[in-house]
Amino acid sequence: MKVLVTGGAGYIGSTICSALEDAGHTPVILDSLVNGRIEFVKNKIFYKGDIADEKLLREIFNEHPEISHAIHCAALIVVSESVEKPYEYYRENVSKSNELFNNLKSCGCNNIVFSSSASIYDASPNFMVTEESPLKPSSPYAKTKYIMELVLQDYCSSFSNFRAIALRYFNPIGADPKMRSGVYVKDPSHVLGKLVDTAIGKNKEFHITGTDWPTRDGSGIRDYIHVWDLAQAHVKAIENFDSAFLTKPPKTKNYHVINLGTGKGVTVKELLKEFENVYGKEIPKKEAPSRPGDVAGAYANENTALDLISWKAELHINSGIEDSLKWNNIRENIINYNSK
């Protein structure tokens, strides 16, 4: 199948493109390269441009009329930045996504897979969330994802052929196991990036940010999913797109929501222990206050993914840690940071 992937030069998008290719499909990438990396789109069908550029989208569909599905990953994704720059987040993630969906419809592409986020869930007493759990997006970033889920629901209700699957990502870790792509930000703020940077001596010590959450050890809980597993879920979502709507009629017309997690909650202290085991050494650490806007966290009930798209996460958290460390060792051979 030929699939349009917006944001296909990003960390998750590029891994999805590799997984699509490995499964015999052809990704057609649309990415502005504002954040994405040119190195990740080498030898792939690639269009540099804005997701809201109607002329460019028409050109893509004229040149690739066989495109049957679109995976929409392109977005601004940093929670703390979204608090400082709400205008930019609503413009990029909401206004432009709305244009994209409308233009996709005009181009005859009515099958959408949308990158949503687990950050839209409300706190749950036992930390496990199903797709029906209450939502409470708090940051502008989370709100943009929630708004686009609502927009998609309305498109699916109003336009008879239009169908969408929103995939709510939990916390991706690791890199492409074949080392074609991985996290490329130089100073990552996410927990595994901080652990790697401490292990290699770039940071003096690792801060456990938040130790009085109502979790089993007081540290924040998350569902860490290997980015390769996450990418496989997109392949399955495309391959099983029709059957997902046939096997189980959606609660909202032509619109499904699926959690993408492992079904296992891991606290920061547990992750730290796993990291030290894989790395083979203790790393310097200190307890610290929680970060502004931080939450206790959540993990996925992952049953819907198996029911609808026959997907289940397979890789252990240790593989995610190993691949993050491996990628960190080689990434400067792949990414030319001097070019941007």
Ligand SMILES: O=c1ccn([C@@H]2O[C@H](COP(=O)(O)OP(=O)(O)O[C@H]3O[C@H](CO)[C@H](O)[C@H](O)[C@H]3O)[C@@H](O)[C@H]2O)c(=O)[nH]1
């Ligand atoms: O140096 C650190 C960094 C994080 N943490 C803790 O590790 C857990 C996970 O933190 P992350 O920043 O890795 O993940 P979040 O779920 O908080 O946020 C992530 O997911 C969000 C969407 O859900 C956004 O995409 C955001 O940019 C991304 O970092 C939290 O309990 C956090 O307090 C530490 O203990 N020390």
